[in-house]
Amino acid sequence: MKHLALGSLMALCSSMTFAEGTTVFINADILTMDADFTVAKAMAVRGDRILSVGTEAQVRSEAGEDSSIVDLAGGTVLPGFIDAHTHPVGGGASSVFDNVGIDRFSTVEEALEYMKEATEGQGPLNWALFVNLDLATQSFEDGLVTREHLDEIAPDTPMVIWQAGGHKMTVNSVMLDLMGVSDDTPDPAGAQFGRFEDGRPDGNLSGAALLFGALGVIEPYNSYDRIEGSVALAKEWNAQGLTTLGVAGVASPKDWDVLTELSARDDFPLRTRNYLQWGGLVMWDQAGVAPGQGDDKSRIVGWKISADGSNQAFTGLQREPYLNSDNLGLAYMSQEAIDSAVVKGTKRGGQMAMHGNGNAAIDNIISSVQKAREAGVDVVRPRIEHCSITEDDQIAKLKELDISCSFLIAHVLYWGEAFRDTVFGPEKALKLDRTGSFERAGVPYSLHTDYSVSVLSPLEMVEAAVTRSLFTSPDTVLGEEERASVDMALRAITSVPAFQLLSEEEIGSLEVGKLADFVVLADNPREVTPDEIGEISVKQTWMNGKQVH
Ligand SMILES: [Zn+2]
Incomplete structure (x- = not known):
């Protein structure tokens, strides 16, 4: 031998x-x-x-x-290892932005200082692109970052800070010029400029129309080679032990083409299990792309819907208002729209992966699954994405209805302090990513990065679930009784996501x-x-x- x-x-x-x-x-x-x-x-x-x-x-x-x-x-x-919920294609393109998040700088001042050094001496043909600045966790004397801060750093170079969570950008004056924005440009439909007191845009952009408008002119983002970029990322993921990614979800037939091409390559040694964005149904039908297609390397398993926004952006839909406010968050889909997607998506042969961050969004998702089942629709292994804030009555309901969850555990590690101090208050913050309670109730859960929302390795996710200690103050634990056991946390990166991705006969x-x-x-x-x-x-x-x- x-x-x-x-x-x-x-x-x-x-x-x-x-x-x-x-x-x-x-x-x-x-x-x-x-x-x-x-x-x-x-x-x-x-x-x-x-x-x-x-x-x-x-x-x-x-x-x-x-x-x-x-x-x-x-x-x-x-x-x-299996990361149950990622965005490898779009997330990969965002790697042209340099990370200035809480994992590198604890204050915005430090981050700005770094950005200044990184941008020194650059001209109009260069790009100053940064990502993950987080005003919820990185302290800042001035309170708000505006184009004035950025103009000081980059007077001649287009500069963009894509803020943590992905729903907001701050850009400088050169970038506003490139986008064709002047002092009296009105807000486009469904989007908003932050404005100075005199009404001029202050460089803060929110809403899809403005974010896509900005991305559309960022040359390095658009020329990023999604195939070669993903191949390079695959090496890093393999080095962390990853062999399968849940992709939640695939944005367009063009992105599916990228994933299919990657799957055919030996130098992309990763399986993908993919959820198509339900909102693009017409597109998918036209392209002839549907759940069930693919092979053991890359396969479409179902549909992705989003019931609400994110808690750190105060758009997760809540039963009770956010701390010191009367804001209940934002329903991205009405109850009726979720009801309809669950029935139609299931009938089209897909599993439903449903994004719900606030407890009221989770109520809506649970209600839709229950109603569909009562109407005789066989909803297959419904899963709630992020499932960030859950009440005891909901955990019991999840058990009863066989609904599993996937936790973005970086919420605890990186945003736990902000959730406790500024978003929810100390009591409700304990209802975040309740790995301990789920384990005791026998409700399966997986862990995910939501790459590139967070970039933890699978073993770092396990550590975060088992310790629940805060990055900003490592001696502080958010919810002792919600700590995961090591065995369950290991299941959450292996056998549970395999089951959630309808792949337990093959992997996990x-x-x-x-x-x-x-x-x-x-x-x-x-x-x-x-x-x-x-x-x-x-x-x-x-x-x-x-x-x-
Ligand atoms: Zn996601």
Whole structure:
């Protein structure tokens, strides 16, 4: 038998693969994430599938004499990680913007200082593009950022700050000129200029018409190569242990073409499970694109709808007003519109992925699913995206109706303090991303980044769910009793999202017959202290029986 130790394996070039023949991996703690949390010591892979999992003797005998042996030297093996909800294509293009978020700068002053240095000496043909500035979490003496701050930094260069959450931009005067905006340009339909007291636009843009208007003139954003950019990002994702992305949702047939082209390439070793934006139904019909299409690498599983906005932008729809206000947030869809989408989307053969951040939006979604079921419509595995604020009565209802959720856990880590102090107050903030309560109630949940809304690695998400400590004050915990157990948090990046993405027969656990997607970690997440989980090194990532990292 051929025998390779981990050290020599790592030293070989990264293009080494074992797609042909049988490979036996020994000397590892294999957290299979099967229904019983079985821990095995060895695993055999033949072609793209798992042939055997169990004790070393058992696996060696099932694999046969001609197998290659890989000694994992005590590493920990888990199924390839799954991020349940991402936006890889549009999110990738936003990587032309430089991050100035709370994970880099705790104040806006520091961020502005950095932007000034980065922009120094640039002229009208350069671009000063920044993203993730967050006035909810980064403190700022002046309160509001306007074009005056930006004009000081970039008097000649078009400058844009795309704010955290994606719903707002601040631009400078050069950029307003490029957009054809003058002092007396009126607000376009459904969008708004921030304005100085004298009525002139102050550089703040909100609403789709203005954001798309701005994006339309940002040359680096438009010339970004979505294929090559995604291939480059795939390397980073594989390095974090990711082998599957939930895409929620695909914006247009053009974006689906990009995903299809990527899927055909060997240098994009990631599976995607895709939700089509329900609002684009006419487009999808014209293009002949529908749920069920695709293969085990890239497949359309359903439809994405959005019931409300986001809590940090005060547009999540609430049962009670936001802190110190009478604002209840914003319904992006009426109850009737959600009712209709759930019935029609299901009848078109799609699973429903429904964005709901506020507790009232979640009420509306639950009500639609219940009504459809009562009318005899077999709503398949409905899932609530973000599901940020939930009440006890809702968790019971989710259990009763078999509705699962996916949490944007960076809400706790990065925005937890803002939710507590400025958005909801301390009591309601405890109802954020209730991983502990969901676990006790037996309601399945997954974790997601909503890339590029947040950029945590899967293991960093696990750490955030298990510790619930705040980035802005690491000693503070938001909701002790809502802490996830390590096992459930690991399920939330493996077996649960596989189930949510209708793919549990293929991926999400290491069991005989499933696709050979797995990671080899330097340490066992069950054995390190919770605040070390995010730093565990991903030694290897395998997808389809081939080493991709
Ligand atoms: Zn999203």
